[in-house]
Amino acid sequence: MIDRVILTCGEPAGIGPELAAKVAGCGVDFAYLGDPRHLPCGTDWTPIEAPGDPVPVGSLPVLRHDFTAPNQPGQPDPANAEGVIDVIARAVDLVMAGQASAICTLPINKQALQEGAGFAYPGHTEYLAHLAGDVPVAMMLSSTTVSPPCRVVPATIHIPLSLVPAALTPETLEQAIRITHAAMIAQFNIAAPRIAVAGINPHAGEGGRMGREESDWIGPLLDRLRGEGLIITGPLPADTMFHAPARARYDAAICAYHDQALIPIKTLDFAGGVNITLGLPFIRTSPDHGTAFDIAGTGKADPTSTIAALTMARDMAAGRR
Incomplete structure (x- = not known):
């Protein structure tokens, strides 16, 4: 199994793309799965073809997944809903195939997905359980600080x-x-x-x-x-x-x-909480906050919980091995 964690893009109109750029070089080996056009201007990123491909130190590895529309911070576009859903499914395929050690998901907006793509699940947790074969799961929130x-x-x-x-x-x-x-x-x-x-x-x-x-x-x-x-x-x-x-x-x-x-x-532990889905046949963590449309695109997003979620995904994967 490849040790690298997959970080899914989440809702592109939220703080997810900004957080991905901020946590590059945080000490956890991860690859961003999403549309690089949604990343903040000036982000140092490197395209990769497979999760394990090498990248320069400090550069954000990006598994490209093109979306229909550009992102407008704070204003979700229904045209991008399918892309958000497809990224989650692609991440599950990669980790189930041993191409990554774990998944860390950036926040989605359920209303945007329901309105744009008829998303039939209450949230990430339930959709991941479906992708894993409709397995019974539980949502754990864990502090880190x-x-x-x-x-x-x-x-x-x-x-x-x-x-x-x-x-x-x-x-x-x-x-x-x-x-x-x-x-x-x-x-x-x-x-x-x-x-x-x-x-x-x-x-x-x-x-x-x-x-x-x-x-x-x-x-x-x-x-x-x-x-x-x-x-x-x-x-x-x-x-x-x-x-x-x-x-x-x-x-x-x-x-x-x-x-x-x-x-x-x-x-x-508001900033350091991590969401973990228990019961899946793979490891999935997520920062314990939402899309924060009110501050999206302002540079104010706090990366603490995302770093904690990536770190926990890496450590849980190492423990499982």
């Missing part, structure tokens, strides 16, 4: 809060726990991962006074998994799970819904 680390996995992801109680089933929660447990062993080299599980209700239901999900089925599910040998604590009150002494007691936290997981990590 705080200790103990904060690693969170929402059991339900991109759905309205009103739909969470119906979507959070014993099967959904068990799948998130098992995928996380396996990934902590295989990709993070933690032989006996400790997993904490948050309740869905305030105070984890407080004995049924604030909700019964914890006592009716979450607690019994965790008891069964503990009986199999998994190291699990919970269901725990989510509001006391994320200060440093609490984080020291587990390696990953399973949360009931999107904001329950993402608010703590974005508070603790």
